[in-house]
Amino acid sequence: MTFRLRAVRALVLLVGFVLLGFVLLAAMAALDWLLVTRWFAAGAAWFEGTILMVTALVAVAIVRGMLAFLRAGRLGSVPDGVAVAAQEQPELWEQVRAAAEVAGERAPDELYLVSEVNAGVAEQSRLLGLLPGRRRLLLGLPLLAGLTVPRLRAVLAHEFGHYGNRDTRLGGLTLRGRAAVLHTVEVFSEGTTRMHYVVGAVYVGYARMFLRTSQSVARQQEFAADESAARYAGRDATVGALRAMPVIDAAYDHYVDTYAGMGGPVGALPPVGEVLGGFSRLLAARPGERLAALADGRRPPKPHPYDSHPPLQDRIARIERLPADGRTDGAEGAEGEANALSLLRDQSQVFAALEARTLPPEAAERPRLAWDDLVMARASADAEGWSRPLLLAVARALRAESPDQDGAARTSRRASSETVTDTDLPTLEDVLDAFDHGLLWMAVADRIPKPPQAGRLTGASARNFIRPVVFDGLAGLIQLRLIESGLAAPDIAWTGRPGLVLPPAWENGMDDAIDAAIADTPDTAPLRTLLAAADREVVP
Incomplete structure (x- = not known):
């Protein structure tokens, strides 16, 4: 079965997930009508009332699930990060806009710098992305500290590639649909009544079938986003970015536990801006293999059974099979390859502002020590x-x-x-x-x-x-x-x-x-x- 046919099949199942609520509501309405008009004689009003109350509770649970599905595309609350305007950080925005343009997509409306080793684009979409809305890009400062500019280009191109790739538009729709389905199941799992549990079991069963069916489509979309990144940033730079991600993640965990949290037992913090900014010092002191050693022996997280991301090694192998393009891997220290943090103006102020947003209120009272x-x-x-x-x-x-x-x-x-x-x-x-x-x-x-x-x-x-x-x-x-x-x-x-x-x-x-x-x-x-x-x- 071709990718397009698999995507169409997943889309049909996704529409079925939406219709499932209407079908259940119609079935209960028909059942109530039969109970009231045909099956029970006069004098059984108390029993009719009980049945109607039960079906009403079920209907409330179904409507809640349908609303959760329709709301899955919302951006949500403002993240714990620093909003960055184009006039404040023009060099960073230039890279973001260039990556979006290459993917054939519009640039985000908002850009937030966060304290995680992560990058992602979220969209205030409706009807699972058929009607686009406001976009928000999240970029982790620790990620910028661990990447060079070419590797950052690869990461940005990959994120916008999820929305681009005109030949896999159905795949992008399926990817959004998977997120909406998972969100709906989570809403039912938080339900406290028996009716939520019963209705949730129906939705969960259907969701599992949809997620299994659409998993190959979602993974193909990840491969397509990787290829988009390789075309823009270069094959080797994209591979370098993929290999660097788990290393940066392990190094940041080590930094937070060993350095940023060092003053916990004595009720103190590093200097202003250094709670997060000190990570750059660790990266500069441990280049290459010494940095990679922090990830050695680290047990990888257990993959979610419906994870849309293929195994990292499969993604790397697929990109390495692309023809060489003559561009370098963008490694730190290579000629002309600057660290991605160099795109930021007033780095110390940015780190200090992010600390103020992410540290708990009681941390503001702690003394700062060199x-x-x-x-x-x-x-x-x-x-x-x-x-x-x-x-x-x-x-x-x-x-x-x-x-x-x-x-x-x-x-x-x-x-x-x-x-x-x-x-x-x-x-x-x-x-x-x-x-x-x-x-x-x-x-x-x-x-x-x-x-x-x-x-x-x-x-x-x-x-x-x-x-x-x-x-x-x-x-x-x-x-x-x-x-x-x-x-x-x-x-x-x-x-x-x-x-x-x-x-x-x-x-x-x-x-x-x-x-x-x-x-x-x-x-x-x-x-x-x-x-x-x-x-x-x-x-x-």
Whole structure:
């Protein structure tokens, strides 16, 4: 079956989806008429009333579904983004208009910059696009940061290709119809009455048949949009854009978790404009394979059974079969290939404006710290969190072992559960002294919180279970000491993970020294040697 015939078949089924509501309403009207005029004798008015009430509820559910279908083409509310006018960003609009013209389409009426790795065109259409309306283009700033101008052209041409491709107009109509059908099914899934559930089951069954039938048409439309992009931006640039998308997406997720959200535990944010703008720094520091490594091993999202997008590798393979056109792949760093962010004027203001639109209101009250200050604040907070369980356990162990007025050792369990205040917490030297006196495995380890199932462990198994917690606690205490003495420096580490730079002696010998201090027979001498050397480095 040819593509055109498949598209016609899908269009017929789509019209059937619209008519389904009218058919159901007509059937219920006929049923009500028969019930009232033919089937029930006088005196059964109460039963007639019940039947009419039920059919009325069903009719309401059907009308709701029909309205949802007809409203599926609406643009909806203004997105959480920054509206960009042509006079404000003429270079970006020039690229947008050129891509629309090549696809034989009109340019969008609105352009919004958003905080997602995404690009898309939405239209205020009626009758599934037969009557066009207002258009809106969404462009993600993280996407612009990860693409060059040629690759951005490919992305734009692909998006407008969904509306263009005159040889596949029926395919574009089917694509809009699929979106409307899915929207209608979602409306029914949110229904709270039994009637919504019953009627929704009818619509869902029909929708599944339509989606299965139209899936090949929708995927062919994606291929057609890719080919439109390749003709405009170049074969290799289109392939490069497709390959870059999942890498940019993975890199942005890493950036948000590791950098933009770094100040969460300390209630602070990066500098104004850098919550999103810092992503460009990460991309600049990790070109090529180092950036792609962030996506390695990442499990791809489970595809929707009715996803209109073919597998990425199939799309790439199909474009690569096109004849070479002599144009480059538009990779970053190639001669004359500028980053797509270069199309924006006043980039810092754009990033700041987008932050103001997307950050929650309470974020406006948070202090802004320079990246190095943010790294230092987070490192201190982490170190305090690692060390606190160990400090509390040592404090309680020392209290339980301390002599009372009669000189007898207090050994009651009640003593170990007494409240410990911050002023009661031991110093790093106190902790090492406790280890030297044999308290680590005799008293301290038992007082470190652990899951109930670990409480049954004994001997070497118990020590091995709790040893990493003790290691982290000591490492946190050391980190705090080095921060206080000025021997630790912040490292934003755009090429790795943010943290602290420690003196060479600590970088090379700290782990071994901590391992010795928490061994089955603790030896704190190596750690004390390092601490003494650090004290000598501190300028009075």
